[in-house]
Amino acid sequence: MNHPLLVELASLLPPANLILNADRLAPRLLDARKRLRGQTLGMALPSSVEEAAMIITRCRAHGVSIVPQGGNTSLVGGATPMSETSLLLGCDRLKRIRQIDPCGYTLTAEAGCVLDDIRDAAQTEARLFPLWLGSSGSACLGGLIGTNAGGLQVQRYGNTRELVLGIEAVLPDGQIFRGLHPLRKRNAGYDLKQLFIGAEGTLGFVTAATLRLFPQERGQAVAMVALDHAEQVLALFDQTKAAVGEVLTAFEMMDSEAMILMARHFPTLQQPFAAPPPYSVLIALSGSESDGVLAERLMELLLASGGENAVLAQDGSQAKALWALREHIPAAQTRQGPSIKHDLALPISAIPAFIAEAASLLKQWLPQVRPVVFGHVGDGNLHYNLGLLPEAETGQIEAEANGLLFDLVAHYGGDISAEHGIGRLRIAAADAHHDPVERALMRQVKAMLDPTGLFNPGVLF
């Protein structure tokens, strides 16, 4: 409390808006993968955009850097303060749903609203906010926007970027950017809100956003299909898009390794197939048609695509059970032990060749390595993890694995990060694999908005 910024903030903020207690700070200093343990002066929790602007202005005056933090669910260390002279800026007290306009299909929420609460608020007005991901009970809107979160329904509804109509944010110079336009169309020059989406808190502090809503879905249908080859996954995707494209909500894939891990660590989950097939694909349809109509359309598709090896959920609880298999993979991997995780973006058409070549290169490199491959294959997004490694977390093995996979992903026109972002853990890879013009331009944008590097230093660059 001896830092002059804290003395000043203590005099300006209600006591509940400034956290200095070490026990309360501790969980905010450990990243979601428990790999980074940070340091901080303390944590400020503004309860309005004006209060946030005041805090930022005071930090600026004192030369204290700011680390915005949402639900602290970043997988790349993007929200962990690593300097004892930086201030955590949280959105826990920005909790209001400011407005719901069911007729206009928009909802305006503050940055601290948890995703599940936003989804619930929309539902009370018979609307859907379609963003959905594993951490929906703790991830909050500020973090979702800062990371352009993806998740399980991107195939149908897009990433966070596609769901944000307007943003309110405090800029590093303390000015308030008031851009909460509830408009589906607004061509008014550069679309500045885009800069803050996916910026990982490096360009300012998002305090609220206006989001797109959709009609509540009336029915759903879910199936799991067993396939022998990755090429068959693509062929099924093609048939699915043609047959039921606009009601296709998710097209997820798990390899046999993922299914084996899950069966081992969650033995009570019901397995759809006698033995884990090389590839299991989860297809989810949803929309304005009834469960029955959607199930019929899915059944037709499965028959037409020769899907004798498919399980179609007969009711909502069976649908949940199939989804549970997909959702438990990350937890199963955690129970299994340390692993090296990757979040790869690929042109969908390159996925079979990539999977085959990656497996072969990894085997040559380290014979005991076991890739676990799953993810949003319909979005060209593979979570490609390496488990069963000796001392998997040690630097050298991880660096070599990253090098091997990132080179291969670049060869296939893909990218090192699909939805997890760059954070602290992917900076070297971004410098190595991204176009230098792009990286330089990003640094220019950063220097323009945050010339003194006040916001989230050490993240992105």
Next chain:
Amino acid sequence: MNHPLLVELASLLPPANLILNADRLAPRLLDARKRLRGQTLGMALPSSVEEAAMIITRCRAHGVSIVPQGGNTSLVGGATPMSETSLLLGCDRLKRIRQIDPCGYTLTAEAGCVLDDIRDAAQTEARLFPLWLGSSGSACLGGLIGTNAGGLQVQRYGNTRELVLGIEAVLPDGQIFRGLHPLRKRNAGYDLKQLFIGAEGTLGFVTAATLRLFPQERGQAVAMVALDHAEQVLALFDQTKAAVGEVLTAFEMMDSEAMILMARHFPTLQQPFAAPPPYSVLIALSGSESDGVLAERLMELLLASGGENAVLAQDGSQAKALWALREHIPAAQTRQGPSIKHDLALPISAIPAFIAEAASLLKQWLPQVRPVVFGHVGDGNLHYNLGLLPEAETGQIEAEANGLLFDLVAHYGGDISAEHGIGRLRIAAADAHHDPVERALMRQVKAMLDPTGLFNPGVLF
């Protein structure tokens, strides 16, 4: 030809890539609404991104400003060079479809590809590129991106911004930004391509883009509904979204004035109703279901919403005839005589109140004024035009009308431009109505990328 830049370019470019002939330049100097007649040194037509970079570097060395021009269909003067010492930079020779990846649902095209040609190329692979607008036979990709074009299917598929995955562009400093990523997800820091979309050629020259494709549609259904009140339009929209949301492709509205104009100037078009109702709504469904299934769903919706006053197209040619009514309104208005045009964005829920209040204010202001209101009501986008005015094009009347409508649109949380952009004609309105922080930030972005104001001076700012 005595300007040293032209001498230099003539020595560096093939003859076909440099246009100096006044007759060939003339149509490129007149804007689409025939309100601006420009001037230029000449027109360069690069045939590769490297050639574009060379031209831009030479312009920069000579201090000659650059006006990018696509199909020259801007409605706000965004593509008209107004200085005899600026160079037009066209994309007529950037015509290649570089790649189609049907499996990955992407297409990479150069900036000079005309929208219809892109749609056709996608169709040969059983894919849909869904952007569709009145000028689809002449608007080209560079201009569509520069203006973030909207059009007739935004309700379902989004604006151009939502359809662009990657961009290749030459920056004002002559560097090439190589961002043609065919990836649905890529969280790699700031999404820089967003800066060029809707920038109206003020931040560089887009040479190519990678676009999202969709499954080809199998069926369609179209209906026209007659309604008495704007509130009923909203109620019908609400019912439509709930009943058939994901197959709703367009929800367009025309008021009686628009229908009267159209009947007068296109008497051969078949009118759906005996007398023009206060509001006619066109509902278009399309998707993976058959014509018959979609028509049945549309019929059910119309019956449930009490739509006894509705016409459902019985086949493709009737569907075309209904669409023709909507599509001919701009031409009918042009035949009628001069008019003052507005492209207003509004929260959908505010539209009935806005329409009523605008009509009443306009009547008080100038009793003989006749508003013609039509547009993409499902996107909150009204084309609000004033016809039958004495000397409608004269400055004072137009300035007063703009002032009145823009103040009202701001009062309702809307905006002065939904899809047409700012160009030259909306700069004063943007300065008056947009947040000064936003305008200042845009100027900062402009100064960062184009510090000497090389690109499209006089547009946006």
